Amino acid sequence: MAPDGTRLERRLTRRNARWALIAVGAVSLFFAFALRHARVDYDFEKFFPKNDPELDRYQAFRDRFGSDNDFLLIGIERPQGVFERRFLTRVDALTAALEQVPYVRSVTSPTRLTEPVVTPVGAFEVPYLRFTNDSLLAVDSVRIRQDPRVRDTFFDARAQALLLVLISEPGLSKAKSDSLLSGVEACIAASGLEHVRLGGRIHGQHYYIAMMVEELFLFLGSSIALLAIFLWAGFRSFWGVAVPIVTVGLAILWQVGFMTLLGKPLSILTMLLPTILFVVGMSDVVHILECYLDELRAGHGRVKALARTYREVGLPTLLTALTAAIGFATLGTASIQPLQEFGFYTGIGVLLAFVLAFTLLPALLVFIGPEKLLPHRTRASPWDRRLPRLFQWTIRHRRGIVLGFGAIAVAGIALMTRIKVNNYLLEDWPEDDAKKVGYRFFEQRFGGVRPFEVEITLADTGRRIWDPQVLRQIERVQAHVEQDYGVNSVLSPVTLMRSLNKAFNGGEASFYTLPDDSLECHRLAKRARLFAGKEGLASLVRADGRGARLSGRMVDQGGYVDTRKNAELERFIATHTDSTLVRFHQTGMAYLIDRNNATLSAQLVGGMGLAVLLTALIMMWFFRDPRMVLVALLPNLVPLAFVAGVMGACGIDLKVSTAIIFSIAFGIAEDDTIHMLAKLRQQLREGRTVAYALKRTYLSTGKAVTVTSLMLISGFITLTFSDFASVFYMGLLITLTLAFAFVAELLLLPALVMLIMRPRPARA
Numbered sequence: 001m002a003p004d005g006t007r008l009e010r011r012l013t014r015r016n017a018r019w020a021l022i023a024v025g026a027v028s029l030f031f032a033f034a035l036r037h038a039r040v041d042y043d044f045e046k047f048f049p050k051n052d053p054e055l056d057r058y059q060a061f062r063d064r065f066g067s068d069n070d071f072l073l074i075g076i077e078r079p080q081g082v083f084e085r086r087f088l089t090r091v092d093a094l095t096a097a098l099e100q101v102p103y104v105r106s107v108t109s110p111t112r113l114t115e116p117v118v119t120p121v122g123a124f125e126v127p128y129l130r131f132t133n134d135s136l137l138a139v140d141s142v143r144i145r146q147d148p149r150v151r152d153t154f155f156d157a158r159a160q161a162l163l164l165v166l167i168s169e170p171g172l173s174k175a176k177s178d179s180l181l182s183g184v185e186a187c188i189a190a191s192g193l194e195h196v197r198l199g200g201r202i203h204g205q206h207y208y209i210a211m212m213v214e215e216l217f218l219f220l221g222s223s224i225a226l227l228a229i230f231l232w233a234g235f236r237s238f239w240g241v242a243v244p245i246v247t248v249g250l251a252i253l254w255q256v257g258f259m260t261l262l263g264k265p266l267s268i269l270t271m272l273l274p275t276i277l278f279v280v281g282m283s284d285v286v287h288i289l290e291c292y293l294d295e296l297r298a299g300h301g302r303v304k305a306l307a308r309t310y311r312e313v314g315l316p317t318l319l320t321a322l323t324a325a326i327g328f329a330t331l332g333t334a335s336i337q338p339l340q341e342f343g344f345y346t347g348i349g350v351l352l353a354f355v356l357a358f359t360l361l362p363a364l365l366v367f368i369g370p371e372k373l374l375p376h377r378t379r380a381s382p383w384d385r386r387l388p389r390l391f392q393w394t395i396r397h398r399r400g401i402v403l404g405f406g407a408i409a410v411a412g413i414a415l416m417t418r419i420k421v422n423n424y425l426l427e428d429w430p431e432d433d434a435k436k437v438g439y440r441f442f443e444q445r446f447g448g449v450r451p452f453e454v455e456i457t458l459a460d461t462g463r464r465i466w467d468p469q470v471l472r473q474i475e476r477v478q479a480h481v482e483q484d485y486g487v488n489s490v491l492s493p494v495t496l497m498r499s500l501n502k503a504f505n506g507g508e509a510s511f512y513t514l515p516d517d518s519l520e521c522h523r524l525a526k527r528a529r530l531f532a533g534k535e536g537l538a539s540l541v542r543a544d545g546r547g548a549r550l551s552g553r554m555v556d557q558g559g560y561v562d563t564r565k566n567a568e569l570e571r572f573i574a575t576h577t578d579s580t581l582v583r584f585h586q587t588g589m590a591y592l593i594d595r596n597n598a599t600l601s602a603q604l605v606g607g608m609g610l611a612v613l614l615t616a617l618i619m620m621w622f623f624r625d626p627r628m629v630l631v632a633l634l635p636n637l638v639p640l641a642f643v644a645g646v647m648g649a650c651g652i653d654l655k656v657s658t659a660i661i662f663s664i665a666f667g668i669a670e671d672d673t674i675h676m677l678a679k680l681r682q683q684l685r686e687g688r689t690v691a692y693a694l695k696r697t698y699l700s701t702g703k704a705v706t707v708t709s710l711m712l713i714s715g716f717i718t719l720t721f722s723d724f725a726s727v728f729y730m731g732l733l734i735t736l737t738l739a740f741a742f743v744a745e746l747l748l749l750p751a752l753v754m755l756i757m758r759p760r761p762a763r764a
Contacts, residue, residue, distance in 0.1 A: 031257025255349035279715030281353030327667015412645030447488025453588030657726030
């Protein structure tokens with residue numbers, strides 16, 4: 001035996017194995033103790049690039065006018081009609097109770113709305129709903145139906161539901177948001193009102209995180225159970241199941257513990273990390289065990305079999321860990337923190353799994369007798385009968401196989417041109433989920449929950465927002481966003497000035513217009529604080545009068561539609577407003593999400609290209625042959641083209657959750673290719689012909705490739721049972737990619753080897 005093998009055999013002693021187990025156990029206890037501080041987090045703003053000038057603009061806008069996302073919508077339905085005295089009395093009592101909930105800044109309810117009316121004898125606050133008197137209530141209900149300001153904001157078209165708008169204190173933490181939501185739900189339960197629905201960030205965040213935690217344990221448990229079945233089918237022994245699961249399970253513990261020590265919470269992306277790491281980390285462990293069992297079947301003793309195994313698969317396993325880590329790490333090319341952290345920590349987890357595969361795994365195998373891992377040592381692997389027939393068929397049809405895969409790649413590339421960059425704010429929740437149904441209620445009855453924001457700034461230093469020329473410019477944009485863009489419940493300086501004009505003209509509806517006279521505008525503007533209140537005015541117009549906001553709510557039609565609307569809005573502003581007088585710039589969280597989704601999708605696809613390049617360089621260093629690099633890459637690039645074609649054909653949109661699957665799937669699928677080609681290189685170096693070396697590789701390493709591929713596929717397919725759309729599509733697309741890559745591994749790779757690796761003719 002070579003000196004390296006002899007040296008390794010001398011180190012594989014019970015004493016060294018015992019010390020290795022003690023060290024691994026101590027580190028595991030340390031990380032397990034750290035998990036006391038594990039927490040989850042879901043913050044939309046972390047998905048915005050930190051170096052984006054649009055984010056800086058939005059943050060400055062929010063600091064000046066307040067957040068566009070610190071609201072909670074409370075929709076109350078009464079099928080018999082909402083203009084009923086006892087019902088409105090309960091609604092008003094609920095409003096009073098909500099105002100006392102901690103962290104609530106204000107509650108706007110139609111039962112407490114008043115309209116100021118200025119007459120020669122004084123100013124009066126006239127309630128919109130005098131609900132304590134049935135006859136007055138009937139009169140008021142008719143008046144409200146004729147007033148679009150109140151009707152379209154607080155009542156649905158059939159007057160069968162009304163809306164309360166709760167504004168929370170800005171910047172609430174997750175704990176405070178949950179406390180507020182709990183208080184709101186308690187008030188609703190005590191009110192006796194039925195058919196009450198909630199919508200908004202505070203509500204969505206709470207249940208989103210609850211679902212995340214539930215799915216973390218569900219999918220990790222499902223993956224463990226499914227992989228245990230495959231391990232039992234492959235090894236037929238308790239230890240053949242327990243050893244891989246313990247090895248990879250500790251890698252997950254170390255990785256999550258490491259994150260927790262650094263103060264990093266689990267997000268919607270890193271929540272998937274344990275499941276992904278468990279499935280990916282199992283691949284190398286199974287390759288090692290399969291090789292070890294083959295050595296045992298060949299008649300070698302425990303220590304010698306271990307030494308031969310690690311000498312044969314050591315370097316390939318290191319390369320697979322590096323390429324998988326690179327696939328995840330290239331997600332760091334994205335400019336947002338959650339993706340960078342997901343890529344970085346998953347890459348770290350893959351390397352930790354490699355470390356445990358070369359410390360804990362051999363230590364366990366030293367103490368576990370071969371008869372426990374391989375109860376039937378003479379029994380042949382079930383794949384020993386199937387793989388030879390498949391290999392012979394593949395070699396006979398190698399040209400047709402290459403042409404077939406080439407046609408699939410071309411079709412995939414053609415179909416991928418149909419892919420749209422698109423996203424929805426609530427796309428992760430299933431359509432039949434009670435919370436999603438509640439949000440649909442707000443979209444159908446009250447114009448949606450998606451915020452719409454436009455920042456208004458003056459270019460002319462001699463004017464203010466209240467100048468008639470400026471207000472006319474704002475009125476044009478407001479009319480466009482209401483009629484053509486689809487924004488509802490619009491609030492702007494124009495809305496306020498119209499209301500002031502109506503109030504100072506005896507409340508006559510015909511005066512709900514902008515005054516024509518400049519002096520009248522300025523006179524009314526001086527009364528704006530009395531009408532809107534100090535806080536209300538500050539949330540709408542800058543103190544110096546040099547800027548304002550135009551805000552509203554709208555139905556979420558998806559980023560693809562909204563991007564086209566945004567372009568139309570920009571063209572309208574450019575052609576119908578005077579930029580030397582006033583400027584308009586769309587902003588807000590929803591706008592940033594759409595904008596960044598397109599940018600990030602492009603970045604992630606580019607990151608996949610970087611992963612391919614780095615993998616090619618590693619393959620070139622390892623094999624020293626450009627032909628081997630081509631053989632290594634093609635069986636894993638064709639599946640990506642195939643899945644991109646499936647996305648285009650099936651209308652699956654490109655977004656962050658689907659764009660990351662290309663880097664992930666490529667890094668994972670490349671593992672089996674490396675093991676196959678490393679074995680082939682070894683066979684060629686021993687002087688065998690390409691055909692014979694390929695056959696020995698196919699029949700030996702092909703078994704491990706089959707087992708690991710089936711395990712990877714089964715592990716990721718569990719994600720398709722997720723209630724989150726992003727997780728579902730991630731599981732579906734990665735499963736399709738790995739399944740196709742497995743087929744390519746067994747068919748396309750040997751066909752390419754036979755066609756590309758033919759002996760070069762000798763030079764004359």
